[in-house]
Amino acid sequence: MKHYEPPKKDLWSGRISNKWLYLHEKVHCTPLNEMPEAQKKSIVLLGYACDAGVHRNQGRVGAVDGPDVIKSSFGKMPNHLASHVLLHDAGSITCANSDxxxxxxxxxxAVCTLLHKKQFPIVLGGGHDMAYGHYCGIKQYLDAKKQGQSIGIINFDAHFDLRKKTDQGNSGTPFYQIAKECRQEGIDFNYLCLGIRRDANDRNLFQTAKDLDVIYVMSETFQPAFLQEITTFINAFAKNVDHIYVTIDLDGFSSAFAPGVSAPSPMGFTPHIVLECLKTIIASGKLISLDIAEMNPRFDIDGQTAKLAASLVHYVAHAVSGS
Structure with missing residues (x-):
């Protein structure tokens, strides 16, 4: 398979308990072409080892190494998954010649295949251009089922990523590309952004968001003090869609928590508000898939950003499996 690298067993190491106390003891390294159909709860970690879109968007490159670092950090964490819940590392999608x-x-x-096999995908990146590919995979899966089900996108991010595609797409264009295709197909573009910063988006991007009827919460409101209002926003959004695709851009967090990203800022949000929102989203029963973007090990400090990403994966994996 082109643009694909099988799982690396040497990423999964840590304390040895022989009782599956740690996630590296729980995980199965399973190439995509060997992935079984899930009989019970099953979670698949899939990397997107590509930062060509970040380079095109004039960001700091290095996120190509993000998936492996997140997996390594995640593997060292304690395992509280129920014994019947399966956890797979399916390797990584790669990028050759900046393609x-x-x-x-x-x-x-890959996402379409995993969903057909009743797996829950967690995609680890890599540039936020992954969002376009991830969304397309979900849509291909739903189109194949011919049920016409709607997809709601919830993006935790400081940026709209609604830059208009000119010659090539990049890490700043994925949701505009999705919106354009929705318009061409005559379907709704359901997009909720949480954590948008005025100092990170120019006036044209705010106008594009308005033109596309994007729902968003500004960073000064995306705070624990406004959790009740934010929860109301999320529940109202979830009510109007059949499935929810969540994407978390690590550069939305304050650099105090996430220094290792493509576009850091001290003005971002905190992990706690994101965890509370994820709790609400998962409780809706509509979460179909999730990804974490822009992990850049080249600029990380003490593995802090990798641990944040791994902790988010840890929470989601346990929450969606009911463990």
């Missing part, structure tokens, strides 16, 4: 579009296409195919 981001081929990587996005391969990601879409």
């Amino acid at each position: 981001m579009e081929a990587s996005q296409s391969q990601l879409a195919e």
